[in-house]
Amino acid sequence: MKIVVDTGRCVGAGQCVLTAPSLFDQDDTDGVVVVRDRTPNGAAAEWAREAVRVCPSRALSLHE
Amino acid sequence: MAEVSHSEYNFPLERTCPFTPPPEYRKIREEEPITKVVLPNGNRAWVVTRHTDVRQVLNDHRFSADREHPAFPHLLEGAFGRGPDAEKSMISMDGPEHTTARRLVVGEFTVRRLEGLRPRIQAIVDECVDAILAGPKPVDLVPALALPVPSLVICELLGIPYADHDFFQRNSAKILLRGGPPEERRAAFDALGRYMNELIAKKEVDPGDDLLSRQIAKRRENGVHRRPALAELGFLLLVAGHETTANMISLGTAGLLKHPDQLAVILADPSKTPGAVEELLRFFTIVDTAQARLCVEDAEIGGVTIRAGEGVLALGYAANRDPEVFEDPDSLDVERGARHHVAFGFGPHQCLGQHLARMELQIVFDTLFRRIPTLRLAVRIEDLPTKNDAAVFGLHRLPVTW
Ligand code: HEM
Ligand code: SF4
Numbered sequence: 136m137k138i139v140v141d142t143g144r145c146v147g148a149g150q151c152v153l154t155a156p157s158l159f160d161q162d163d164t165d166g167v168v169v170v171r172d173r174t175p176n177g178a179a180a181e182w183a184r185e186a187v188r189v190c191p192s193r194a195l196s197l198h199e
Numbered sequence: 200m201a202e203v204s205h206s207e208y209n210f211p212l213e214r215t216c217p218f219t220p221p222p223e224y225r226k227i228r229e230e231e232p233i234t235k236v237v238l239p240n241g242n243r244a245w246v247v248t249r250h251t252d253v254r255q256v257l258n259d260h261r262f263s264a265d266r267e268h269p270a271f272p273h274l275l276e277g278a279f280g281r282g283p284d285a286e287k288s289m290i291s292m293d294g295p296e297h298t299t300a301r302r303l304v305v306g307e308f309t310v311r312r313l314e315g316l317r318p319r320i321q322a323i324v325d326e327c328v329d330a331i332l333a334g335p336k337p338v339d340l341v342p343a344l345a346l347p348v349p350s351l352v353i354c355e356l357l358g359i360p361y362a363d364h365d366f367f368q369r370n371s372a373k374i375l376l377r378g379g380p381p382e383e384r385r386a387a388f389d390a391l392g393r394y395m396n397e398l399i400a401k402k403e404v405d406p407g408d409d410l411l412s413r414q415i416a417k418r419r420e421n422g423v424h425r426r427p428a429l430a431e432l433g434f435l436l437l438v439a440g441h442e443t444t445a446n447m448i449s450l451g452t453a454g455l456l457k458h459p460d461q462l463a464v465i466l467a468d469p470s471k472t473p474g475a476v477e478e479l480l481r482f483f484t485i486v487d488t489a490q491a492r493l494c495v496e497d498a499e500i501g502g503v504t505i506r507a508g509e510g511v512l513a514l515g516y517a518a519n520r521d522p523e524v525f526e527d528p529d530s531l532d533v534e535r536g537a538r539h540h541v542a543f544g545f546g547p548h549q550c551l552g553q554h555l556a557r558m559e560l561q562i563v564f565d566t567l568f569r570r571i572p573t574l575r576l577a578v579r580i581e582d583l584p585t586k587n588d589a590a591v592f593g594l595h596r597l598p599v600t601w
Contacts, residue, residue, distance in 0.1 A: 146301060146305070146547045146549060147301065147302065147306075148550075148553065149308075149309055149310050149554060152310045152311075153554070161306075162306065163306050163311075164306045164417075165302040165303075165306055166302065166309050167302070188539065189538055189539060191257075191544070192258065192547055
């Protein structure tokens with residue numbers, strides 16, 4: 136599984152960081168999502184799925 | 200295609216019980232989830248009630264947030280009004296203009312950055328609780344806790360000097376007061392607008408470690424610093440962050456007192472408080488009809504065609520009680536893991552201050568019920584005066600004793 140980010144869509148709501156802090160962070164200057172681990176496995180992969188669901192701007196997607 | 204001829208619902212519908220949506224919401228969601236209603240000015244607008252449709256409207260460029268457009272479906276005037284001499288605020292912007300404005304400031308509201316404010320928020324809440332415990336009972340928790348906490352937190356965030364806190368709190372309280380004399384409200388608005396401009400002027404020459412000073416530096420670097428635009432942002436943060444958080448503090452407290460089994464869950468295990476806060480946000484959905492949009496390009500939502508020029512109310516409260524998404528939606532269950540609610544909206548305008556609000560609510564509930572374990576309502580729950588006339592739902596008063 137690979138996490139794909141469309142940074143142009145990200146509105147910096149930080150839902151991904153709340154959901155999976157081990158996978159996501161936010162840039163300090165513009166709040167845009169920073170992916171810490173692009174290829175999560177196991178439980179982390181489930182968290183990645185949840186992050187995709189909660190992201191309010193559909194900035195995140197997964198390539199299985 | 201739903202060809203709508205009737206117009207039986209006049210919006211906004213009243214929320215008379217603090218704990219349940221207007222009964223019509225369920226009926227509309229079940230029978231005609233997207234339907235036309237009548238606004239106070241006589242215009243028609245669509246209401247959208249299902250969780251999936253609400254999320255679609257709020258995250259679709261064909262629906263504009265331009266609250267200054269003459270056709271925008273307003274329910275209440277002045278809910279997000281402009282400050283004096285102010286510029287358009289981000290909440291009314293669309294597309295790239297909105298993205299640019301929001302990106303300029305969103306770095307101040309990241310989860311990590313706000314963690315730095317935690318000790319200050321804890322101190323603010325502790326001071327309020329100290330004063331409550333030292334004072335007479337019963338006490339009204341709205342002026343004693345719910346209003347001052349978010350107001351002082353915004354002071355902290357914006358870097359408002361301690362000596363001015365009183366002035367700031369007094370005037371922001373006047374702005375929020377409904378039913379009071381409109382001239383007084385206007386005067387408070389102007390006074391705060393002037394204050395914000397003067398404060399920014401001071402920080403331009405003598406910056407501190409606060410949001411406004413950092414914004415000045417950043418905006419100068421990008422060559423876009425204009426005092427009225429920054430004053431407008433300060434105002435937006437005040438208006439959007441004060442009453443909302445205050446109402447969630449008072450309603451959340453009443454909700455937990457009414458459901459002692461739920462309160463017991465977080466008292467036994469404070470790691471469950473964040474989940475409880477999400478559930479309280481879902482359960483009360485205080486910003487409901489304020490999530491309005493104007494359709495600017497024909498769009499099909501849930502099988503209904505909405506035409507350019509028509510207004511839409513995305514009813515977050517109906518969406519947050521949608522049984523398709525939340526099992527047994529009318530019960531308060533702090534352990535349900537209510538992560539997909541739309542209490543902070545959805546799409547590009549999703550609440551900028553949501554992590555700050557979450558942190559304030561967590562600290563308030565953990566501190567209040569830990570420090571005053573015998574806290575209880577001093578009136579019957581049916582007698583709590585509700586803000587059923589306001590854009591943001593809440594309680595006028597919350598008398599408690601212990
Ligand atoms: C429990 C408390 C709060 C609730 C329920 C709440 C709810 C909301 C909702 C529903 C929206 C979206 C409106 C729309 O889509 O048209 C919103 C936007 C916004 N909120 Fe909050 N809010 C809260 C606290 C705060 C706080 C503490 C702040 C800042 C200090 C804040 C600042 C904002 C701003 C600036 C926007 C506009 C964002 C944009 O247009 O991009 N809010 N809020
Ligand atoms: S949840 Fe979505 S919009 Fe929010 S920071 Fe993460 S990627 Fe960006």
